[in-house]
Amino acid sequence: MAGEIPDLHAQERTGTGKGAARAARRAGMVPGIVFGGDNDPLPINIPFNELLKKLKKGRFKSTLFNLKVDGQEDVRVICRDVQRDVVKDLPTHLDLMRLKRTTKINLFIPIDFQHEDECPAITKGGVMTTIRGEVELLVTAGDIPDALVVDMRKLVDIGDTITISDIELPKGAELVIKDRDFMICNVSAPSALKSDGEDEDEVEADEVPTIEQEEDIPPTDGE
Template sequence: MAGEIPDLHAQERTGTGKGAARAARRAHMVPGIVFGGDVDPLPIQIPYNVLIKKLKDGRFKSTLFNLKVDGHDDVRVICRDVQRDIVQDLPTHLDLMRLRRTTKINLFIPVEFVGEDDCPALTKGGVLTVVRNEVELIVTAGDIPEKLVVDLSGVENIGDTITISSIDLPAGAKPTIDRDFVIANVSAPSALKSDAEDEEEEADADEVPTVGDEEEGGEE
């Protein structure tokens, strides 16, 4: 399970309906609701600047949060919707869903690469190119991995690729993409690539006859 689930601080909102929501916005708060988990919905509000920052950080709707509201037990939630003003595109309301430990959710899990010093392909001069530094997985809320580990010590050759099938995923987790996609590859250094391309160009030039050769052949 992930070592640190980020906290999301909110306040309980008094009153519901359009009037209470407008009052919250006038106080520079974004109104919201917490639902699910066989518990009554809880009206909340979050400081506008806090929510804007989290939205700009990205992945807000696919991040698991530990919701902290004074007077209530902490609960794990995930955002299910952020409503926005159609003109200014600013958040006006958000919906958070409580999660049971068995709830299936989509989350982006970071990828960590280990064993670089023992990687034969890298010791031969190869360069590690990371295609995905995180992978979206379907996981259970009670068994969220902190990271996915890629062991490079078994990558033998320059040109080899590491795909999702070569990573040991947690029990019950699976990628949202239904194909064996690439996580990283070990490519030749750019200097070697340039030398190889130059050699190919020189070889091609040697094979192409010059205009003078063609004329001499015609005269004979």
């Protein structure tokens, strides 16, 4: 289970309704509601600047948070909606859903590339390119993996690749994208080496003598 679930700090909102929500916004807070689970809905306020930073990082709606509210037990939540101002596009309200340990959710799990210094393809002069740094999985809230592990020692030759089928998924986790074996990373030749090879090909092509045909030759089948 992941040990670095980010905290989301909030305050319990004493009032409800539009008046309390406006007062919260004037005080630099974003009103919200926490629902689900076996408890009653909990009105909250979240500092505007803190919420805006997390939104700018991306993946806010697919990130599991540890909600910390004074006077309440910590609870795991995931965002289900963020309402924004139609003109300024700034957050004005958010809905958070409590999660049980058995709840299934979609999360982006990072890729941990291990043993790069022992990768045969890299030691041969290849350059690693990361295609995907994270993969979306359907996981159980109580068993969220820290990362998906890629053993770079499997890449032996320049041009070798790692696809999602090469990665062992954690028990109980499922891929969200199931219809293709998408690439995670590859090791390719350095760009300078590629350029040199291309130049050599062009020179060799220029050196090939042109043969003038004195008569038309019928095309072969399939041309």
